[in-house]
Amino acid sequence: MAIGSLGAGSGMDLESLVSDMVSARRDTKVKLYQDKLAGYEAELSALGTVSSAIDNFKNYVKDLNKEELFSGRNAVIEGDDGTTFSVTPDKTASTDQYSIQVNQLAKGSRLISDISSFSSRDEVVTSSGGKLSLSIGEKSFEIEVKPDTTLSGLREQINAEGKDHGVSANLVNDGEGHTFFTITSTTTGEGNTLHIDSSNLTLDSAALGGFFPGMSVSEGGEAQDAFITVDGITVRSDSNNFDDAIAGLSIEALDVSNGPAKVAVTYNQEQVKETMQGFVGAYNDLITVFKQSTARGAVLNGNSMIRNLSSSLAGELMSTHASDDSPFTSIFDVGVDLQDNGMLAFDEDKFNRAVESDFDSVATLFVGSNGLAKSLDVLLDNYVGPRGMNNTLKDSVNKSINDTEESLSDYEERMEKYEASLRSKFTSLDTQLANMNAQGDYLNSMLTKL
Numbered sequence: 113m114a115i116g117s118l119g120a121g122s123g124m125d126l127e128s129l130v131s132d133m134v135s136a137r138r139d140t141k142v143k144l145y146q147d148k149l150a151g152y153e154a155e156l157s158a159l160g161t162v163s164s165a166i167d168n169f170k171n172y173v174k175d176l177n178k179e180e181l182f183s184g185r186n187a188v189i190e191g192d193d194g195t196t197f198s199v200t201p202d203k204t205a206s207t208d209q210y211s212i213q214v215n216q217l218a219k220g221s222r223l224i225s226d227i228s229s230f231s232s233r234d235e236v237v238t239s240s241g242g243k244l245s246l247s248i249g250e251k252s253f254e255i256e257v258k259p260d261t262t263l264s265g266l267r268e269q270i271n272a273e274g275k276d277h278g279v280s281a282n283l284v285n286d287g288e289g290h291t292f293f294t295i296t297s298t299t300t301g302e303g304n305t306l307h308i309d310s311s312n313l314t315l316d317s318a319a320l321g322g323f324f325p326g327m328s329v330s331e332g333g334e335a336q337d338a339f340i341t342v343d344g345i346t347v348r349s350d351s352n353n354f355d356d357a358i359a360g361l362s363i364e365a366l367d368v369s370n371g372p373a374k375v376a377v378t379y380n381q382e383q384v385k386e387t388m389q390g391f392v393g394a395y396n397d398l399i400t401v402f403k404q405s406t407a408r409g410a411v412l413n414g415n416s417m418i419r420n421l422s423s424s425l426a427g428e429l430m431s432t433h434a435s436d437d438s439p440f441t442s443i444f445d446v447g448v449d450l451q452d453n454g455m456l457a458f459d460e461d462k463f464n465r466a467v468e469s470d471f472d473s474v475a476t477l478f479v480g481s482n483g484l485a486k487s488l489d490v491l492l493d494n495y496v497g498p499r500g501m502n503n504t505l506k507d508s509v510n511k512s513i514n515d516t517e518e519s520l521s522d523y524e525e526r527m528e529k530y531e532a533s534l535r536s537k538f539t540s541l542d543t544q545l546a547n548m549n550a551q552g553d554y555l556n557s558m559l560t561k562l
Contacts, residue, residue, distance in 0.1 A: 126538045138527045154411045163502045165401040170492045172391040176485035182475035184380035192373035205360030213372040216364045218300035218338035224330045225293040230506040233264040242313035249304040301350025302337040344431045381467045392456045433484040438473040
């Protein structure tokens with residue numbers, strides 16, 4: 113509304129007059145629109161807070177509704193710090209105790225050349241070339257050796273072509289003029305000792321023979337099996353992994369044990385406990401948000417969605433969710449307490465007693481056909497997601513915001529037209545008054561001359 117010349121002709125403050133007239137009609141109505149928008153925005157924000165709290169609670173409900181949470185197993189090793197073997201249970205493992213000891217680790221084999229075979233890494237192995245065959249158990253591969261290949265060149269070739277077979281070569285200089293050529297295989301298990309055949313390779317060393325120069329298995333260099341003892345029974349494996357020694361357990365030998373260690377396989381109650389504690393905390397957060405959002409004077413006071421959900425949640429918690437033969441009838445029998453303020457509390461001792469007495473019944477209480485977590489998951493589906501009640505409410509509020517903003521824009525446009533109309537009328541009035549003032553001034557000047 114910027115005009116500086118209105119009223120210049122008449123000498124009257126018509127600019128202020130127009131502004132006051134527009135303000136008198138506009139300001140009160142605009143404030144009503146703005147207050148309405150502020151209320152909608154506050155409601156939308158509050159619904160967003162409620163939505164986040166519901167989503168958080170539903171995540172813990174989903175976790176409690178997973179069968180794998182209750183079918184998980186935990187293996188605790190006593191008498192060993194976990195450096196000689198590890199145990200990984202699956203959900204089929206029996207909850208029991210075992211005595212395990214690692215007696216021997218599985219390992220691959222190692223060949224080493226004779227002390228008199230080589231004196232330098234640059235020594236030529238063959239001037240005419242040929243094929244070098246390497247075998248590990250029933251598997252074998254050949255290396256095409258080019259003429260004039262040196263010892264270091266052969267090392268590089270074996271490393272390049274043997275990596276897919278777990279075979280590598282190296283050179284060791286003892287500092288006394290002897291160079292040792294070593295070939296190592298990572299393939300473990302008795303009967304998988306590495307063998308090398310140079311019968312199809314013309315060698316240039318007098319110390320050679322039918323096999324590569326004086327190559328032999330060093331002391332303790334043979335490939336070997338791993339042995340462990342399980343409850344007094346010796347178990348053998350061609351690797352350090354024992355997946356079939358005990359049903360449901362994967363055992364990996366890491367080092368030879370000094371003695372047997374006790375392994376206790378139990379239900380993974382620690383993870384269940386942590387999930388239940390998270391469930392209790394998320395429920396309390398949700399109830400706190402409900403109370404704050406619906407308190408007297410709060411923007412969601414009297415909100416029917418929150419009232420219905422609060423009532424439904426309380427009803428589910430108080431209902432029986434156990435099988436007919438279960439010693440536990442509700443969540444309050446397994447470590448959850450209902451406080452006077454409507455919040456929940458977690459009693460760890462009570463929970464431990466429940467899972468130790470009948471873990472399967474605790475699981476049924478949550479994930480059974482009538483389980484609490486399953487019922488809550490279905491209930492909360494009505495309130496979350498694109499078609500949930502909370503989003504439906506937010507969509508409705510957003511529509512109200514858009515409609516109000518559109519109405520405000522239309523009203524502002526009418527006010528601009530109203531102001532333009534006033535300016536047109538007062539401009540005409542200002543012009544007429546200016547003309548009348550001019551005529552009056554002229555008459556006065558003529559009368560003065562008479």
